Amino acid sequence: MKKCGTTFRTYQNTLLVLAPDGGEFASARQQIKRLLALRAISDDKTLKRHLSDENKKTLESKIKNLEGGIPFSLLSVYRHLAKPGESGVEWFDLGLPTVGERGSLAKRVLEYLKSQEVLLERISPSNLLRKALREDEQEKPISEISEAFLRYPQLPMVQNLAVIEQAISQGVRDGMFAVKIGDKVYFKVAPPAEIRSANAQLIRKELVQQAPSVAEPLPQVREAVPAAPSKPGVKAPTSAAPSPKTGVRHLMLRVKVPWDKFSDFVRGVILPLQSEKAELEVEVLVQARSESGGIKPETLESKVKETLSQIGAEVVEEIYE
Numbered sequence: 001m002k003k004c005g006t007t008f009r010t011y012q013n014t015l016l017v018l019a020p021d022g023g024e025f026a027s028a029r030q031q032i033k034r035l036l037a038l039r040a041i042s043d044d045k046t047l048k049r050h051l052s053d054e055n056k057k058t059l060e061s062k063i064k065n066l067e068g069g070i071p072f073s074l075l076s077v078y079r080h081l082a083k084p085g086e087s088g089v090e091w092f093d094l095g096l097p098t099v100g101e102r103g104s105l106a107k108r109v110l111e112y113l114k115s116q117e118v119l120l121e122r123i124s125p126s127n128l129l130r131k132a133l134r135e136d137e138q139e140k141p142i143s144e145i146s147e148a149f150l151r152y153p154q155l156p157m158v159q160n161l162a163v164i165e166q167a168i169s170q171g172v173r174d175g176m177f178a179v180k181i182g183d184k185v186y187f188k189v190a191p192p193a194e195i196r197s198a199n200a201q202l203i204r205k206e207l208v209q210q211a212p213s214v215a216e217p218l219p220q221v222r223e224a225v226p227a228a229p230s231k232p233g234v235k236a237p238t239s240a241a242p243s244p245k246t247g248v249r250h251l252m253l254r255v256k257v258p259w260d261k262f263s264d265f266v267r268g269v270i271l272p273l274q275s276e277k278a279e280l281e282v283e284v285l286v287q288a289r290s291e292s293g294g295i296k297p298e299t300l301e302s303k304v305k306e307t308l309s310q311i312g313a314e315v316v317e318e319i320y321e
Contacts (some may be wrong), residue, residue, distance in 0.1 A: 125171030
């Protein structure tokens with residue numbers, strides 16, 4: 001629950017684990033063993049030739065019955081659900097499925113979590129405010145609020161981040177709190193879609209009421225910077241910072257990221273650029289060195305290459321030593 005491999009798990013509040021029921025597991029195991037044995041008989045052409053027509057029909061009938069019943073048995077087996085909680089692991093019992101119930105385990109878990117209000121499709125603005133801000137906090141970046149609901153098990157599980165955004169939008173319209181984006185404050189109006197942006201802040205309504213004006217952009221004070229004297233034949237250096245009016249049309253970064261910080265890189269760099277509706281193309285250079293025995297070939301084939309194939313990654317260059 002706490003770790004993913006050797007690193008600490010970041011999004012603990014998105015983790016769910018299914019565990020089997022002891023009694024139901026033993027029964028299902030026997031059914032599966034019996035099905036495998038009957039299939040072995042059916043696939044053995046020499047053995048099957050010596051069976052009478054009646055026995056062949058009985059064999060096929062038993063195989064069909066087991067194949068139809070095992071999926072239902074598995075729903076009965078994996079009925080215990082665990083998730084991280086505020087004071088440790090929390091356990092839930094999904095109960096026995098109804099006769100004839102079909103569907104995947106994931107679907108059954110999803111429906112259960114919604115019915116028990118463990119996984120929220122909606123959250124009230126008042127509940128969001130109470131969970132998001134401590135009593136001594138007056139404002140907080142919305143990106144941090146969204147992250148908190150994914151990270152910390154003491155907070156409710158939400159179906160997706162749109163649940164947070166909907167609650168914030170409703171709370172702003174109802175005047176429960178305000179959103180500040182850049183130099184503008186939105187209060188009792190519909191906030192723009194940029195509430196996902198990195199500089200969007202949720203602020204208490206008390207701060208808004210004290211402000212002289214929230215309809216206009218908040219004033220910005222800039223110190224005048226004297227222009228550097230130019231020399232003949234020498235061009236003044238241009239700043240790489242984007243113009244506040246035009247913005248950056250093309251960005252290319254080449255960075256070295258510690259492997260255990262890659263999720264932070266995606267969260268802090270890729271997702272903000274995606275929220276700006278930028279077309280992203282990411283090329284990753286992986287250099288792996290093993291001094292003790294080398295990397296196993298099966299690891300490269302069954303894990304690394306298989307994963308790259310499944311996610312549709314294009315291998316630009318491959319070097320082995």
